[in-house]
Amino acid sequence: MSIGGARKSGSVRQCLSSLEAGSIAPDAYWMGSRMVYKLLRAWRTPLICVVGSMGLLLVLHQLLAQLPPSNSARSSSSSSSVNRKSPGLPAQAQLLPGLPRIDVDPPAVVVDDEKNRPLDLKTVLHQNAQQHWAQGSRRSHQCAPYPRYEDLVFKNPDFQWVTVGNLSYFFYNAYYDCRPAAPEVMVLAMVTTVTGPYPAAFCQLWYEDGGQPDLVPVTDTKVGWYDVWGDVEGIAYPTMFSCVVPEPDIRVPQLVSLVFGSRCAPARNALIVINAQVPQRPPPNSKQQQLRTGVCVKFLSFPDRDVSDRMVEWLELLRLLGVERVVAFDIGELTANTSRTLAHYADVDGLLQLRPHQVLEEQSDDWDLRSRLTEVLMYNDCLYRNMYEFDYLGVFDVDEVIMPLGELLSYRSLLQQLQQLDVNCSARSSFCFRNVYFPKELAADPALPQQFYMLSHVTRVADHLDANLAIKCLHNPQLVTLTHNHFPMRWRAESCGPMDVPVHIGQMQHYRHVDDEETLSRPTPVRDDNILRFRQQLVQNCLDVHRRLGWT
Known part of the structure; x- marks a missing residue:
């Protein structure tokens, strides 16, 4: 600091000391003000630089806050959030219900395939019901109202329970099967009969774009058991129900509900349709085929x-x-x-x-x-x-x-x-x-x-x-x-x-x-x-x- 600068600084300190003591005359106030003005004018350039730098740092801080986190930070945050809240449920689905998981960069170690992670049925039903899906009160005469999560009865987290007459149906999973010429939705359940008869049943097929469902009859019922191996009353047997999908080249069902008696009946079950992606494979007789x-x-x-x-x-x-x-x-x-x-x-x-x-x-x-x-x-x-x-x-x-x-x-x-x-x-x-x-x-x-x-x-x-x-x-x-x-x-x-x-x-x-x-x-x-x-x-x-x- 220059000698002149030191003097100015000392004069300001003396002025402030006098003001605090209350012992300075009124004319001295004016003289002190002029001294402060001259001092600030002499230091205007450094002050402008300091204030400008602080403003620039503030702007940069706000811009950085809006950028997405780094790969390592995102991976760490995502995994810790999943483990802390609900194993197997994407963190995005917990924070923003209904949004699909999007991984910009795959993790270094793949724990599980995305298609094998269960979607959140509750979130899907609530999110879709608030949009443009088939609306209407259950007291109305609308055919096949959209299923409500509140109407589902869970025997345990893996099985939805519906009773029809003296039969109990425990619905487990549903799958999109495009192997046959006419693709089907297959519904896997446990049913308390191995020989039947089964009541008339229909599939209500719901799609991601909303609107009314396709209402199709169950075309085949396959039981994974023979009664000669054991037929005990009250025990449920693995059973597969098949429903043909209309217009499979246009869209694939997102949800399926099995209803009984009338195809328009309100659904008391809803399963997310598992749609395994078909990999690009060499033709069956190709030399490149690797028989996985x-x-x-x-x-x-x-x-x-x-x-x-x-x-x-x-x-x-x-x-x-x-x-x-x-x-x-x-x-x-x-x-x-x-x-x-x-x-x-x-x-x-x-x-x-x-x-x-x-x-x-x-x-x-x-x-x-x-x-x-x-x-x-x-x-x-x-x-x-x-x-x-x-x-x-x-x-x-x-x-x-x-x-x-x-x-x-x-x-x-x-x-x-x-x-x-x-x-x-x-x-x-x-x-x-x-x-x-x-x-x-x-x-x-x-x-x-x-x-x-x-x-x-x-x-x-x-x-x-x-x-x-x-x-x-x-x-x-x-x-x-x-x-x-x-x-x-x-x-x-x-x-x-x-x-x-x-x-x-x-x-x-x-x-x-x-x-x-x-x-x-x-x-x-x-x-x-x-x-x-x-x-x-x-x-x-x-x-x-x-x-x-x-x-x-």
């Missing part, structure tokens, strides 16, 4: 047993065989360590899709029957969710594996071999493999690594089961329309149906106790170590996962 394979598994129930090591070995073996995705259902009956292991495969690895499910509780105490019926429901949900993504879908349990034999080392090579042998059929619904037991009662080979259950158990019973007992299949999802856990129950008219695969080509290896204990000794069990073809790579892959999980 997935696996459907029932609910996992191991509440008191840690099966982490078994799950790692099983999943890694499926990966070596060429499986691209395993779909299983979590009903909340897993130990903490098993859940942690499966979370690795679902959230980090991506091989596993673990779908939460709440089992339908009914009055009957026959849990064995109810669990088997629940399995059928899950297998068909898996089939219809993945029917366009895979060329074949396997249906088997976590203690089972369909094993190619001889020089065949993958499902792709196995299926190609079977297609070449199947000269009498160009549209085979399923290839089914005979069951053979590798029971724990037959001792493990001590020369093999004991921490790997399947690798060390290489002795099996001598004979395969009959072709009609406990088989497991690889299904062509373009042809199968309803499946049981052991075989397809319905398939399209152009299909030849299932094929019994010769046991020298492939077999279904079952790692559990036998049904007939006599087979543990007679005929004499045999060594079957075909799994050792995968030993080196399987052990390496499993140990790598063990290290990732921090196992010693």
Whole structure:
């Protein structure tokens, strides 16, 4: 600061001191004011710069506040919001009901496919009802008023409950099926009859653009069970209802309601129609076709047993065989360590899709029957969710594996071999493999690594089961329309149906106790170590996962 500047500053301080003391004469006020004026005039340039800089910073701050967050910040904020509020529900849907999720940049690790995340039915119904959908009071004479969320009755979060006469319908999911020449909406439910009769039913098909729904009759009812297996009053059986979609080339239904008696009846159920995208695939006979394979598994129930090591070995073996995705259902009956292991495969690895499910509780105490019926429901949900993504879908349990034999080392090579042998059929619904037991009662080979259950158990019973007992299949999802856990129950008219695969080509290896204990000794069990073809790579892959999980 210059000497002159110091003097000016000192004069101002003296003036202010005098004013505060109240001891300065009136003329001195005027002189002090002139001194302040001169001082401000001398410092006008620095003051203008300071004020201008502050204004510029304020403008920049407001502009930055309007910009979208960075990728990392957006990903972190979105994931924390989803976990904190409602798992599986997009954060945008929670903050702004009715808006679809939009990801500008995909996350580094894909936890789940967007099409497999459940939409918020409550939000969809409320949002659409406020717009230009079919309006009108339920007391009016309007045909098929738009369904109200408040009229739906949930047996549990996964099932909507409707009673018709002495029957109970528990609606689970709906799917858009464009495989047939006339595309259909398929409604999967549990119904308290296995033989019928069923009351006249209609589908009310609602679209995103609102307006009146299409009202079409149910054209087919398929039950995933035979009454000779068990017909217990009060238990609900997996049932699929079909409704043909009018003008499928123009629009796809967003919602479906099943109503009874009259097609105009107010709906007491509403299901979002799952519309799996059809991938761009090479023609069936193209050399570029890669025969993609997935696996459907029932609910996992191991509440008191840690099966982490078994799950790692099983999943890694499926990966070596060429499986691209395993779909299983979590009903909340897993130990903490098993859940942690499966979370690795679902959230980090991506091989596993673990779908939460709440089992339908009914009055009957026959849990064995109810669990088997629940399995059928899950297998068909898996089939219809993945029917366009895979060329074949396997249906088997976590203690089972369909094993190619001889020089065949993958499902792709196995299926190609079977297609070449199947000269009498160009549209085979399923290839089914005979069951053979590798029971724990037959001792493990001590020369093999004991921490790997399947690798060390290489002795099996001598004979395969009959072709009609406990088989497991690889299904062509373009042809199968309803499946049981052991075989397809319905398939399209152009299909030849299932094929019994010769046991020298492939077999279904079952790692559990036998049904007939006599087979543990007679005929004499045999060594079957075909799994050792995968030993080196399987052990390496499993140990790598063990290290990732921090196992010693």
